Amino acid sequence: MSDRIWLSSYPEGVPADIDVTRYASMVDMMEESFKKFASLSAYSFMGKELTYAQVDELSQTFGVYLQSLGLSKGDRVAVMMPNVLQYPIAVAGILRAGYTLVNVNPLYTARELEHQLKDSGTKAIVILENFAATLEKCLAATPVKHVVLCAMGDQLGFLKGMLVNYVVRNIKKMVPDFNLPTAVRFNAALANGSSGTLKKIAVKPDDVAVLQYTGGTTGVSKGAVLLHRNLVANLLQSDAWFQPALGKVPPGEQLNEVCALPLYHIFAFTVGMMLSMRLGGKLILIPNPRDFVAVLKELAKHKIHLFPAVNTLFNGLANHPDFHKVNWSSLVASAGGGTAVQSAVAKLWLDKTGCPICEGYGLSETSPIATSNPVMVTEYSGSIGVPIPSTWLKLLDDDGNEVAPGAAGEIAIKGPQVMAGYWQRPDETAKVMTPDGYFKSGDIGVVDERGYFKIVDRKKDxxxxxxxxxxxxxxxxxxxxxxxxxxxxxxxxxxxxxxxxxxxxxxxxxxxxxxxxxxxxxxxxxxxxxxxxxxxxxxxxxxxxxxxxxxxxxxxx
Known part of the structure; x- marks a missing residue:
């Protein structure tokens, strides 16, 4: 669809294309935010807030520690944690030190963890102690040489941190026994790095920023290779797309964004952590989104402007008896993704918050956003919207040819956010990439005359x-x-x-x-x-x- 019929459906002020060369790397983009928003709160977790200046300093310090281990530029460092303050600190430190981040699901079994650590060639891992017993079972079979152990209360201050850790370990019994004698505690790693200076690494657009593993529920888990330019592009695309809604945040008021989806997932990683940082927002970290009572209790303490979530989270919260305890009047955008938003859920959410769910679509392989409905939608459309700036979509038949107008076909995506391929799997990459650079999503869709796409289902489902x-x-x-x-x-x-x-x-x-x-x-x-x-x-x-x-x-x- 070279004519890009969807551009006529763009909201006023949203550009057809973005300048993908504006930043050389995610590091450049992050460091700009650290300086620009230094005095503002970057993260809120269990009542503790960290400013951008503090995250800047802590991530540099952690980067110094990682560099002291003798790792080489591009080496893989895994992070296996829920949404805690150490996550964004570790991510920024890893990238600033010149390494590649491997996001790991903390609920993995030892078998799944072993596969990902071996497949990625991970040299170091930052892991919450709650999951250390899983790592212990497979560590010897992996290339991991360095383990950094975190605890829930590490960044909450001395007294509160001790109390939280005591409750997690001894009252809730959430930390199974483990034996990792060479592991270094997160706060000790910071102390170790505090006396040094971060070596400035020249991080380039085509350097690998993240290995985002995908396909674990449908086949062998593969690492989608996301380059720095892929993630930079998707952040600039997202920034441009969300502007019509973000313009409704009162002048001088800091954007507050909820991060209830796990940060190891690409939706929360990009649209949560990285977009919030790009916009100078405060990200409210929710460690367990399934505990609706705790989630709503936390959200009741904040003004909320931006809420990315999946259908089941919107549905679960909106049906909870405590939902009314949260003041939803400041909400300017509810971003739905990860899986299809159902019309009944969209209606209920709109009825209860006054803010419609803006459904988008993407995959780990697309960093993730590829399409979205305009953020100022007024009602549920059942579609995944239109391709975002600098993105092309077409529908293909089983032979790779574009289908006739009105027919269903496999959604294929082209744009600067599309991955470089699957990590060390040229055979798997060849199966999903067309000769002209489109990524075949495995989803079956149709498109209307305005350029709005709708998924009719996954090919295999x-x-x-x-x-x-x-x-x-x-x-x-x-x-x-x-x-x-x-x-x-x-x-x-x-x-x-x-x-x-x-x-x-x-x-x-x-x-x-x-x-x-x-x-x-x-x-x-x-x-x-x-x-x-x-x-x-x-x-x-x-x-x-x-x-x-x-x-x-x-x-x-």
């Missing part, structure tokens, strides 16, 4: 019932609007007559809801082949830590 394509997201969107349903998910299961049949799994909101009521609703709203053959009720749906539903687990049971 499509259910084939007697030759008819059934897209789970369509069923889920319809069924989730039925009164009495909190959540639902749809998968295909083998069937001797039709090849595959539709299985619908439901979490009730109303305990009185019956299977027959669900089937009657489906008969009224869905054509025959789309109706579920199996209806199952559960107390919860299996999800990744980010909130994506694990369809594989629903198929297996």
């Amino acid at each position: 499509m259910v084939l019932v007697s030759g008819f394509n059934v897209f789970p997201t369509e069923l889920e969107d319809v069924v989730s609007q039925m009164p009495g349903i909190l959540e639902c998910a749809c998968v295909g299961v083998p069937d001797t007559k039709s090849g595959e049949a539709v299985k619908l799994v439901i979490v009730k909101k109303n305990p009185e809801l019956t299977e027959e009521q669900v089937r009657a609703y489906c008969r009224e709203n869905l054509t025959g082949y789309k109706q579920p053959k199996l209806v199952e009720f559960r107390t919860e749906l299996p999800k990744t830590p980010v909130g994506k539903i694990l369809r594989r687990e629903l198929r297996n049971k």
Whole structure:
């Protein structure tokens, strides 16, 4: 779609393209923010705030410590933590010292962690002590030579830090026994680095900034190679796209952004930590987004302007009895991503906050944002919006040709935010990159005459019932609007007559809801082949830590 028909749908003031050469690296961009916003709060965590100047100093100090270990430029350093203050300090220190960040899911098993550390060739890891027992099980099989151990209270001050650590270790029993005798404590690493000076490393646009692992739920986990220029581009694109909403923050008032999604996930990493830093915002770090009581209690202490989240988080919070305790009147943008936002959830969120969910779309391979609805949307559209500045999309058939207008095809993305490839996997890279530089997403979409794209489903999640394509997201969107349903998910299961049949799994909101009521609703709203053959009720749906539903687990049971 070389004519970029979507540009006519851009909000006023949003440019068609951004200058990707404005910064040579993420380091340049971060250091600009450290100086520009030095006196402002950068992060808030459990009542403790760090200013940009403090993060600047602490990250330099941590970078000095890492350089003292004898690592070479480009060496991989992993971070395996939830949303705690040490995360942004470590990330900035790693990048400023000239190394490559490897984001690691802290809930990984030893097997999954071993794979990622070996595959990436990680030399050092910064890990919360809560997960040290997992590392201990696989450390000997990995190339990791240096371990930095963090505790929840490390950056909370002496007395509060001691109290928090005591509660986490002894009351809540959240730190299993471990034995890592050569590990260095985070605060000790800072003390070690405080006497030195950070060696200035020339970080260039094509240097690798982050290895973002993806595909763990669909196959072998692969590292998406995100260069400094990829992340710089996506931040400049995001900055430009969000400006119409951010302009509604009163002059002189600091932007407050919620970070309830885990920072190891690319959505929270870019749209949370890095975009907030770019804008001079204060990022409210939420360590456990599943504890809705604690999340809402924390949010009640702040004015909130920007809230990126996934469908399950919007839904869970909006349905919680404490939701009204938070003042949502300052909210100027609710950014939905990670997975499809359902219309019933979007309606509920708008009714309760007055701020519509602006749904976007992207992947680890695109840093992540590729498309978005305009941030000043007034109602749910069911689409993923239009390509953001400097981004091109087209729809491809199975032979790699662009489909006819109106037809569904695989979404392919081109832009400065698209990864350089998969880490040391040229075969896997070749499968997803077209000769003309487009990344094949694996998602099936359609586009309308205004350039708005809509996902009809993931290629591999499509259910084939007697030759008819059934897209789970369509069923889920319809069924989730039925009164009495909190959540639902749809998968295909083998069937001797039709090849595959539709299985619908439901979490009730109303305990009185019956299977027959669900089937009657489906008969009224869905054509025959789309109706579920199996209806199952559960107390919860299996999800990744980010909130994506694990369809594989629903198929297996």
